[in-house]
Amino acid sequence: MLELDHIAVLGGTLAEAVTHVEAALGLPMGAGGRHARYGTHNRLIGLAPQVYLEAIAIDPQAPAPDDARWFGLDSFDGPARLDKWIARVPDIDAAIAALPMAGRRVDLERDGLRWSMAVPEDGRQPFDGMFPALIQWHVAIPPGRSLPASGLVLEQLVVVHPEAPALAAVLAPHLAAPLVSFQTASRPGLRASLSGPEGPCQL
Template identity: 55%
Template structure:
C-alpha cells in the first residue's frame, strides 16, 4: 500500500539544510518552491530509482501560519539533519483507516503540483518524529518522476529508535522495502547511505 517517495533534511534555515545536504550527497540541489499554507520553502534534487531528495525549512519571508507547521518544523532546533522520510500511497483515506490517529488529510498545491498529506494536529509525527509522513500525489508527474534523475542511489535508510520493534510492527501490514531498516537505538535519528559516483556517502 505504501512506497518510499522521498527523504528530507530539515534546517533552522533553508541555506543550512541545503549546505548539509550538498556536502553529504556530493551534488547540488536544484530549486524548489514555497508552501504558503505552512510558510515553509524547499529545494529538491532527483535521485535514482524514482526517488527524490528535499531540503526544507521555515520560510521567514512568509506570514506566520495560524496552525502548527508540518514536519515539526516549529520545534526544530540545532544543526541541519536528515529528519523525515515520506511514503506515498494511492488512497490516503485507506491509510487513515489503518492509522486513524495519525492526523488530518491536508490538501496542498505548489504551481501545477497537487498532493494530500496526513499531518498531525501539532505537526509532530509519532515515534519522536520518525514515523513516516504519508503523501498522496494528485498529478501525473510527481517530483520523483519529474525531476531529472542523478547517479545518487539510496542504498539504505536506517530508522534508529528505542521503539524500533513497535515501529516495524505498525508499518509491516502496509509497507515493506529492503532498503529501510528499523534499528533499536538509544538516540532517535535517521541515517541514509548512498551509492554515488564518488563512492559511498552517509547522511545523518
Template identity: 60%
Template sequence: MLSLDHLAVSGTTLELAATHLEASLGVPSLPGGRHEAFGTHNRLLGLAGGLYLEAISIDPDAAAPGRPRWFGLDMFDGPARLTNWICRVPDLDAALARWPEAGDVVNLARGDLRWRMAVPTDGRLPFDGMFPALLEWQVPVPPGDSLAGSGCTLERLVVSHPEADALVTRLDMNDPRIAFERGTAGLLAEFQTPGGIRTLA
C-alpha cells in the same frame, strides 16, 4: 500500501539544510518552491528509482500559517539533519483508516503540483518523528519522476528508535532498503553517488 517517496533534511534556514544535503552527497540541489499552507520552502535533489531528497525550512518571508508546521519545524533546532521519511499511498483516506496517528488530511499545492498529505494537528509525527509522513499525489507525474537525475541512488535507510520493534509491527512495511534499529530516534541514509558511497544523517 506504503511506498517510499522522498526524504527530508530540515534546517533552521534553507541554506543550511541545502548545504548539509549537498555536502553529504557531493552533488548540487535544485530550486524547489514555497508551501503557503505551512510557511515553508525547499530545494530538491532527484534520486534514481523515482525518489528524491528535499531540503526544507521555515520561510522567513512567509506569513504565519495559523497552525503548527509540518515535520515539527516549529520545534526544530540544532544543526541541519535528515529528519523525516515520506511515503506515498494510493488512497490517503484508506491509509488513515489504518494509521490514524499519521494526522489529518491537508490539501496542498506548489506550482503545478497537487497532493494530499496527512499532518498531525501539533505538527509532530509519532515515534519522535520516526513515523513516516503519508501523502497521496494528485498529479500524473510526481517530483521523483520529473526531477533531473543527480547520479545518486538510495542504498539503505536506517530508522532508529527505542521502540523500533513496535514501529515495525505498526507499519508492516516490506522494503529491503529500509532497516529499523533500536536506538536514539534518528535517520541515516546511505547513497551510491558519483563520488562513491556517501552517508546522510
C-alpha cells in the same frame, strides 16, 4: 500500501539544510518552491530509484500558518540533519483510516503540483518524528519521477528509535519499502546510505 516517496533534511534555515545536503553528497541541489499553507520552502534533488531528497525549512518571508507547521518544524532545533521520511500511498483517506496516528488530511499545491498529506494536529510525527509522513500525489508524474537524475542512488534508509520494533510492527502490514530498515538505539534518527559516481556517501 506505503512506498518510500522521499526523504527530508530539516534545517533552522533553508541555507543550512542545503549546505548540509551538498556537503554530504558533493552535488548541488536543484530548485524547489514555497508552501504557502505551512510557511515553508524547499529545494530538491532526484535520487534513484524514483525517489528524491528534500531540504526544507521555515520560510522567514512567509506569514505563519494558523496551526502547527508540518514535519515538526515549529520545534526543530540543532544542526541541519536528515529528519523525516515520507511514504507514498494510493489513497490518503484509506491510509489515515488504517493508521490514524498519521494525522488529518491536508490538501496542498504549488507550482502545478497537487498532493494530499496526513499531518498531525501538532505537526509532529509519532515516535519522536520517526513515523513516516503519508502523501498521495494528484499528478500523473510525481517529483520522484520528474526530477532530473543526479546519478545518486539511495541504497538504504535506516529508521532508528528506542522502540524501533514497535514502530516496525505498526507499519509492517502496510509498508512495501525494501530500502527501509529499523534499528533500536537510544536516540531517534534517520540514516541514509547512498552511492554515486564518486562512491558511497551518507546522510
